Amino acid sequence: MIHSGAVVGAGLPQFQSISLRKIQFNFPYFRSDRDKRDFVSAGAAAGVAAAFGAPIGGTLFSLEEGSSFWNQGLTWKVLFCSMSATFTLNFFRSGIQFGSWGSFQLPGLLNFGEFKCSDSDKKCHLWTAMDLGFFVVMGVIGGLLGATFNCLNKRLAKYRMRNVHPKPKLVRVLESLLVSLVTTVVVFVASMVLGECRQISSSSQIGNDSSQLQATSEDVNSSIKTFFCPNETYNDMATLFFNPQESAILQLFHQDGTFSPITLALFFVLYFLLACWTYGISVPSGLFVPSLLCGAAFGRLVANVLKSYIGLGHIYSGTFALIGAAAFLGGVVRMTISLTVILIESTNEITYGLPIMITLMVAKWTGDFFSKGIYDIHVGLRGVPLLEWETEVEMDKLRASDIMEPNLTYVYPHTRIQSLVSILRTTVHHAFPVVTENRGNEKEFMKGNQLISNNIKFKKSSILTRAGEQRRRSQSMKSYPSSELRNMCDEHVTSEDPAEKEDLLQQMLERRYTPYPNLYPDQSPSEDWTMEERFRPLTFHGLILRSQLVTLLVRGVCYSESQSSASQPRLSYTEMAEDYPRYPDIHDLDLTLLNPRMIVDVTPYMNPSPFTVSPNTHVSQVFNLFRTMGLRHLPVVNAVGEIVGIITRHNLTYEFLQARLRQHYQTI
Numbered sequence: 001m002i003h004s005g006a007v008v009g010a011g012l013p014q015f016q017s018i019s020l021r022k023i024q025f026n027f028p029y030f031r032s033d034r035d036k037r038d039f040v041s042a043g044a045a046a047g048v049a050a051a052f053g054a055p056i057g058g059t060l061f062s063l064e065e066g067s068s069f070w071n072q073g074l075t076w077k078v079l080f081c082s083m084s085a086t087f088t089l090n091f092f093r094s095g096i097q098f099g100s101w102g103s104f105q106l107p108g109l110l111n112f113g114e115f116k117c118s119d120s121d122k123k124c125h126l127w128t129a130m131d132l133g134f135f136v137v138m139g140v141i142g143g144l145l146g147a148t149f150n151c152l153n154k155r156l157a158k159y160r161m162r163n164v165h166p167k168p169k170l171v172r173v174l175e176s177l178l179v180s181l182v183t184t185v186v187v188f189v190a191s192m193v194l195g196e197c198r199q200i201s202s203s204s205q206i207g208n209d210s211s212q213l214q215a216t217s218e219d220v221n222s223s224i225k226t227f228f229c230p231n232e233t234y235n236d237m238a239t240l241f242f243n244p245q246e247s248a249i250l251q252l253f254h255q256d257g258t259f260s261p262i263t264l265a266l267f268f269v270l271y272f273l274l275a276c277w278t279y280g281i282s283v284p285s286g287l288f289v290p291s292l293l294c295g296a297a298f299g300r301l302v303a304n305v306l307k308s309y310i311g312l313g314h315i316y317s318g319t320f321a322l323i324g325a326a327a328f329l330g331g332v333v334r335m336t337i338s339l340t341v342i343l344i345e346s347t348n349e350i351t352y353g354l355p356i357m358i359t360l361m362v363a364k365w366t367g368d369f370f371s372k373g374i375y376d377i378h379v380g381l382r383g384v385p386l387l388e389w390e391t392e393v394e395m396d397k398l399r400a401s402d403i404m405e406p407n408l409t410y411v412y413p414h415t416r417i418q419s420l421v422s423i424l425r426t427t428v429h430h431a432f433p434v435v436t437e438n439r440g441n442e443k444e445f446m447k448g449n450q451l452i453s454n455n456i457k458f459k460k461s462s463i464l465t466r467a468g469e470q471r472r473r474s475q476s477m478k479s480y481p482s483s484e485l486r487n488m489c490d491e492h493v494t495s496e497d498p499a500e501k502e503d504l505l506q507q508m509l510e511r512r513y514t515p516y517p518n519l520y521p522d523q524s525p526s527e528d529w530t531m532e533e534r535f536r537p538l539t540f541h542g543l544i545l546r547s548q549l550v551t552l553l554v555r556g557v558c559y560s561e562s563q564s565s566a567s568q569p570r571l572s573y574t575e576m577a578e579d580y581p582r583y584p585d586i587h588d589l590d591l592t593l594l595n596p597r598m599i600v601d602v603t604p605y606m607n608p609s610p611f612t613v614s615p616n617t618h619v620s621q622v623f624n625l626f627r628t629m630g631l632r633h634l635p636v637v638n639a640v641g642e643i644v645g646i647i648t649r650h651n652l653t654y655e656f657l658q659a660r661l662r663q664h665y666q667t668i
Contacts, residue, residue, distance in 0.1 A: 001047035001109070003284065005085075006066075009043020010036060014581065031577045034069075034630055041067040042078045046085035048342065051288075053090070053108025055082035057342030064338045065375060068387050069630035110246050110289065112346045113254055115318050127319050127355055134320075138302060138327045139359040142295065143366025145272070146331020150371045152276050157381055160280060172282035179281055183274055187241045194266050195237030197229035198258065223247050224258075236263045240297070245289045252296040252321045261308070264301040268294060279374075287374065291329040299324015319355075322347065326356050330363035334373030385649035391623045395657055400622050401464055401615035403652070403660050404636045404645030410435045410538060411549075413603045414565065417558060418596035420549055424586040430546050431633045433643050434606045435538035464615040464638050465537060540643035542606035543633060547583040551576055552605065553591060554584055558598040565601040576605065612637045615644055623652055 011017075013035065015025035030039065044066040049058035059079045063070055086107055095101035115126060127135075164171055227238035236259045240248050251258065275290040303320035306312045326343055330336070340357045344350060371377070379386045409423060410433045423432070551571070552558075559568040612635045613622055626634055626647070634647040650656060 001051040002044050002061075002066075003047070005043040005045070005047025005050070006040045007043070009039040009041070009046070013039050028574050028577070031580045033581075033632070036581060037067065037069060037630070038074055038077070041070075041074065042081040045078045045082045048338075049082035049108075050085045050089045051109050052342050052346045053086055053106075053111065054342045054345035055079065055086045057338055057345050058082040058085075060338035060341050061335070064335055065333075069627065108346065110249075110346065112322070112343075113250055115253070115316075115322070115347055115349050115352075125314060126316050126349070126351060128314070131315065131319070132355060132358065134302070134306070135323050135327075135355050135359050136362050138299065138320075138323055139330070139362030140366050142298070142324070142327025142331040142359070143363040144331070144370075145298070145328055146334075146363065147367045147370035149272065149276050149332050150367070150374050150377055153279055153374065154371075154377050154381070156277065157280050157378065161381065169282075176281050176283050179278055183278070186270060186274065190266065190270055191225075191227055191235055191238035191241055194263070195227065195229075195235040196260050196263055197233040198236055198260070200224065200232055200234055223251065236260060237267060240267050245293050249289070249293050249296050249325070252293075252300045253318045259300065259304075261301055261304045264297050264304065268297040268301065271297065280378075287332070288329065291332050292325040295325035295328025296321045297324070298328055319352075322352065323355060323359050327359050327363045330360040331367045332374050334364045334367055334376075336360045336364055380655075385653045387623075387627055387649060387652055388654055391620050391652075391657065395619045395623075395661065398619040398657070398660055398664060399615060400613050400617040400619070400636050400647065401645065402664060403619060403622075403657065404615075404647050405651065406645040408433060408538075408643065408646060410643075411544065411602060412436060413541060414599050414601050416596065417553065417591075417594050417598045417600060420553065420600060421586070421591060421596070424546065424549060424553075431543050432546070432549070433538070433540060433635060433646065434542045434544055434602060435540055435643060437538060464644055465642065537642045539641055540612075540635060540637050541603075542608040543610045543635065544602050544606040546586075547580075548576060548605050549600075549602070550583055550586055550589070551579065552600055552602070553586075553594065554589060556594060558594070558600045560595070560598055565599075568601050570604065610635060613647075614638070619652075619657065622647060626652055 013030040015027040030036070041062045045055075045058040045062035047058070048061045049055040052058075056079070059075070059082050062078055063075075087104075089109070090104045090107045091102070093106040094103045098105060160175075164175055223239070223243055224234040225238040225242050226233070227235035227242070229235045239251065240259070240263075243251070271290070271294045275287075275294060278285050278290075279287055299321040300317060302324060303315055303317040306315055306320075307317070322343065326339065330339060333339070336357070339360055340353065343356050344353055367373070372380070376386075409427050409429055411420065411423065413434055413436065555569075555571060555575070557569050557571060559565055610633070611625060611629060611631060613625065615636055615638055622634065625631070626649070632648065635643050636645040636647060638644050
């Protein structure tokens with residue numbers, strides 16, 4: 001449901017379809033990456049709200065797990081979307097199942113029923129203060145079980161990425177069939193061999209019923225499975241395995257004394273291993289409900305042990321089953337706030353708020369000591385640069401110049417078509433800085449520095465340049481983009497006369513000016529360029545996206561050398577965004593009709609004032625700016641307007657920052 005809601009949120013606001021190209025809607029709104037991210041967040045929240053009947057929990061889930069960028073205006077929009085999803089589902093389910101349209105009796109697909117003690121049992125309480133100690137222990141065990149689950153599933157995922165995914169798609173189908181076959185065999189054999197035949201309880205022995213789902217003892221008895229047992233008996237293992245997962249969860253929550261401890265222990269182990277193996281195969285299998293069922297069996301097992309072997313007769317088994325489900329699911333996904341609210345809304349019991357929250361916090365702390373959550377693990381395995389909520393304090397020892405990428409691919413305000421095509425086909429970057437090289441102005445600037453100080457020595461020693469940064473990194477031999485460039489830098493360093501210590505920037509300015517060559521796929525600029533030529537000073541003017549460059553090439557927006565740039569055709573914003581979000585691939589375009597010597601003026605379409613940072617900016621400030629504003633590219637510009645590097649999401653991931661911090665300690 002979460003995935004389905006996110007898919008609907010991503011596709012529906014576009015009012016376009018690849019399969020139904022003939023259906024066209026003139027709807028020019030919501031055609032940006034920020035709007036698309038917001039709709040995906042709202043769709044994921046609506047999926048959770050529809051599944052559990054928990055609109056507030058769905059909103060918090062989207063905030064906690066489903067989005068990297070959040071703002072105050074998005075909160076009420078997502079909550080309204082979740083409320084609408086719950087209302088719509090409740091309206092149709094109540095009307096179809098009970099025939100009473102407008103009664104709103106079934107808020108979600110999964111309902112945990114009402115938790116209450118039997119009127120005849122005066123000693124029963126849903127939970128007491130003494131039970132909190134058991135809940136904390138269950139949280140620790142749930143965290144350990146969740147960490148074990150995540151570790152095993154991570155190994156399986158790595159194995160699939162190496163041995164299954166590279167092979168033909170038929171192999172994935174065969175793997176799914178194998179999992180189905182083994183699961184079926186295990187379920188049948190376990191029910192026949194390990195199941196225990198137990199007497200069917202009378203209506204007076206059955207615990208509290210779940211509202212509107214198991215209202216009478218006949219309904220309860222109809223959900224149990226005989227499975228080769230004599231009359232008036234049922235197979236407890238088959239009752240857990242052969243019922244839908246929702247019904248099995250309800251039985252664990254609301255039936256008292258119907259499962260033996262041995263059956264619960266065996267069911268937990270088998271279901272744990274099968275769920276771990278199943279999650280990650282090429283079918284839309286879930287994780288929430290299997291984890292809830294597995295944890296409910298664990299909690300019910302704890303309750304049976306406390307009742308039968310320790311003699312605590314006052315405990316309510318349904319509460320322990322719910323806490324066990326929360327502990328195991330929290331240990332797997334490491335969610336706290338949203339999962340607490342989801343379980344409270346699903347049970348309609350606000351008194352469970354404190355024990356559920358304590359259990360989830362303990363499970364999260366215990367699991368985090370060993371591994372990450374299952375979602376973070378799979379995000380990392382797929383290489384998605386998902387940002388954390390904040391950086392660690394020690395990361396402030398790094399500056400923007402320590403994490404930026406100085407090896408830039410850039411374009412000029414007026415660039416030939418052959419250069420643009422070559423750059424687009426030889427790189428995968430989504431944005432390019434628009435720069436100029438004006439050596440005359442730079443020499444005048446060296447004569448009299450009006451922007452910073454009249455002290456030229458101060459200017460030379462304080463401003464970071466791309467070549468200077470690469471020089472510093474080459475001396476430590478830590479972070480060069482390629483071994484080829486590193487060797488070239490080594491040769492340049494050894495060829496210098498140590499007696500002559502001229503300023504590096506002055507050397508670059510005095511070097512003979514050569515125009516920016518055209519980049520061809522079979523020609524590497526590093527073969528002929530020295531380091532100073534590759535990292536020469538570049539005056540920054542703006543950013544232009546890959547999609548914009550491709551659109552300009554497809555529509556033939558260019559002019560010839562004999563004409564002025566004013567003769568170039570102009571495109572409106574609607575025309576530029578017409579192909580969003582699926583812009584043409586540069587490798588699939590037929591550009592034979594375009595003259596490669598024609599020139600494209602990109603200045604009308606670039607972003608002339610993007611967010612920028614100084615090379616000396618702390619990493620925490622860079623991170624907060626990047627995350628708060630929802631950026632994808634952050635240029636690093638020095639005090640004189642020269643771009644010295646660029647920062648993307650990849651440069652702010654936890655693993656990248658840790659690697660740069662270790663490198664920083666080694667170079668101190």
